[in-house]
Amino acid sequence: MSPSLKKILSEIEQLTPEEQLTVMGHLVERVKKHVTQAPAKRKWSDLKGMASYPLFGEDAQEWVSRSRREGDEYRERFLRTQE
Template identity: 80%
Template sequence: MSSSLEKILSEIEQLTPQEQLTVIGHLVERIKKHINQAQPKRKWSDLKGMAPYPLLGEDAQEWVSRTRQEGDEHRERLFRE
């Protein structure tokens, strides 16, 4: 730990609990601003082309058809029981 940080922490310990809460609030607000600046908002269009085609080795239309068929079969089994 740096000597300047040790000095600051020592001085914070001298403060009243209310003053310490004020210090904490100040630090939280500074960190919030840093986090918001560090992570810019992303657009869905930024993801375009990131996944290889076909994803997981299966064509999208084949996946849709297969999952629809599996869903139909599952519902038919439920109604038979």
């Protein structure tokens, strides 16, 4: 514990209970300001240009086509097992 903190705490101990509550309220308000600050809202447009094209080495249209094809294949296999 720093000497400054020790001094402050010993001075607080000499205050009346009402004054100690005032000090405590002051500290709580100070901490609230730092803790409750909302994080900055981000926009999707802030992400623009952050990833190189193509992100994972695959063209977007190729990814969409492949995902649809895989989904169709999965549904066909699923339906065959239900028969």
